[in-house]
Amino acid sequence: MGRITDLFASRSLEAALKRARQRLAAGDFDNALRAVDAGLEKFPEAEALREIQLTIRRVQARSGMQDLKRRIAESKNALAFEELIKLYYEVDMLEEARRTARAYHEAHPDKDSPHLLLGEMYLQTFFEDLQARDAHMAHDHLLRAARLNQSAVKPRLLLAELYYCVGAAKALHVVGRALERINSEDDAILPVLEAIAAVGDPNATDSVDGLFAKVEVDGKLSREPTAWPLRNRRNRDAQLREERTMTLVQRMVRDSIADEIVVLRRNGTPLVHAQLEAQESDSAEPTEAPSGGKRRRRVSLHTEMVDEASGLVGVVRTVARTISQQAREFDLGAFKRCAIEGPFGHVVVGRVSNVITGVHRASRSGESTRLWERVAVKLDGATHGGSSA
Amino acid sequence: MKEILHELNETIASRGAIVVTNDGMLIAADVREGIDLDRLSALGAAILSEIGKSLQGAGLHEFSQIEITTEQGKLILVEAGPTYLLVLLGARLEIGPGSIEIRSAANRIVKATEFAASEG
Known part of the structure; x- marks a missing residue:
């Protein structure tokens, strides 16, 4: 039975997920990770596969973490603190990394390393949420x-x-x-x-x-962190991802998934703004519309944007700033998305990987959640280096 | 109105529910222990004024509902006649602005507001 599942695992996302989950449940972590990697090659935008990948890595890292925690409890060993923080980072357990860094600082108040680690963590958070207290x-x-x-x-x-x-x-x-x-x-x-x-x-x-x-x-920095000279290699990767995002955003508006999409970098600077320019009309270069008809939607695309404070850009910026701040006050964790409905249709603002995206669809039919899922899955593929663009 | 909010909190296990006017003034509230009512009403006011203003700036007037999802919880704001009902939830994904319990509470708030207006 397992072999039949393996055979079909490469053909559909469901089969790839099933295979990885079965291996995970059986405690066969190495093969579970292989199944996930194989699935991600075919379906790079699949968030569910990424979640399983992270779960496996966390399970694998757990024994190492236990050992380090034991050493810390016994002797407050500085090296054990640093290794544990690194391990938490590798499996994306950022809150635990921060908590451990604080404990490291309390245990070794005269050492510079915990201050450096905490400083770096808060700096990264500041670049993401632009809150003065993090700075x-x-x-x-x-x-x-x-x-x-x-x-x-x-x-x-x-x-x-x-x-x-x-x-x-x-x-x-x-x-x-x-x-x-x-x-x-x-x-x-x-x-x-x-x-x-x-x-x-x-x-x-x-x-x-x-x-x-x-x-x-x-809601923005004076200069972008990407302009800082030590971030060059990261800049090149970011540039490629941004180019893919621009193409994809334009395509989503043209293909009627949304009427307007705004993407902001996490530091609040606009990356791309695509907007339906005119209602559907006949064209010499028709595009397949979702309804099946051959139509073309004209899309205006702005990449070198004036720093707008109004329009959908203003909404995205306000939502991200207001909600991130308020969510903290109630220990609600990081902001994921905000769906707004009214006579104007649907507006959804949310975080996808390292960008903040706002989507407007004038039609009142359908659900905000479904609209967001369609956009987020595609953008997630582009920002993670996938091929869904 | 407090009774409506209390029932809603009990039914959907929400952390708190409040009713605010469209300019953010608190009308009624029922919150669980540990929830700071002042902060919750400030949150309602911030959403209504800040987000409402930015939507107007974009030519998108009169929103009827807002659903905010975070890593560990959810905030739902639905129109209830001349007021808004704000509900603070834990991470229960199945509850949304369209859920029967929230819709029903919003309808009862509308009726209670109308009744209060006719009495006054």
Whole structure:
């Protein structure tokens, strides 16, 4: 029976899921992971397969975690703390990683590593949700890590990245001078020093606290983290994903899945805005419409957008900012989506991988959930490197 | 009206339910222990004013319902005549703005509001 399942596993998503789940239930983790990998090759956009993959990795990592937790309980071993945090990161258990880093800090208040780890975590969160309190936490921990280790480069590089992205020119130049003192010949530091030198007035009077607050109020950073020189390799991958997303968004509006789609990067800057330009009309280059007829919808596509605060861009930005903030107050965890219905049809705003997307469909028929699933599955494929575009 | 909200909380095991006017003023509430009523009504006001304003800016007027899904919970806001019913839920995916319990509570709130208006 198993062999018959294996035979059909490559043909449908259901079969691939069934095969992986059976292996997982039997405790055969290596083969379960192989089944998932094989399934993902055929169905890269399948979120269910990714969830199973993560579950398997977590189960596999559990024994290692138990061992590390035991070592921590026995001796508060610093290395065990660091390994456990790394392991949590690998299996995407970010809250546990953060909790462990806090425990590490409590156990070793005079060590710079827990401050560095916490600073890096809060910095990443700040770039994602743009909340001033995360910027403050990142700033405090990175400053303390730098003070505790006068020759450490990493906390200073992260501080420089934070200052660069919020537009704190004066503080940025101060860190730049510290980096120069530590090692101005290092190949990794040189491009950073060049980027710092290119930034404005070193004598500018900027209040870092005020700049953090400004980011939260404006819902955007002064400069994007992707412009930071140490993020080059990540930039290239991100660029490819963004190109795929643009093509896909245009296609979804043209194919009547939605009438307008806006995609924002997590830091609030607009990536693409596709909008139905005119009602369906005859065309020399017809496209297959979902209804079966040969029609063409004209779609206007904006990629180099003016930073709009109104229209669907404004709705997406407001929803993401308001809800992320409020969800925290009630311990509701991270924001996933917001579906709004009215005489205007459906508007859904949600997070897909590393982007925030807003979709508007004027028709009142159908469900918001189904509209969102169609868009999210396609975008998830594009942002994860899948082929659904 | 508090009774309607209490019944709703009991039926769908929600963490709290409140009724607010379209400008965010609290009319009635029933929340479980541990839920800060001031914060919940501030949340309702923030959704109605911030999101409502941005929708208007986009030319999308008069929303009838909002469903917010997070990792560990859900918030549902449905129109109930001149007011809105806001329900705070744990991560129960099967409950939505279209669920019978929430629709029924919203209808009863509309009737209660109409009755109060005719009495007043």
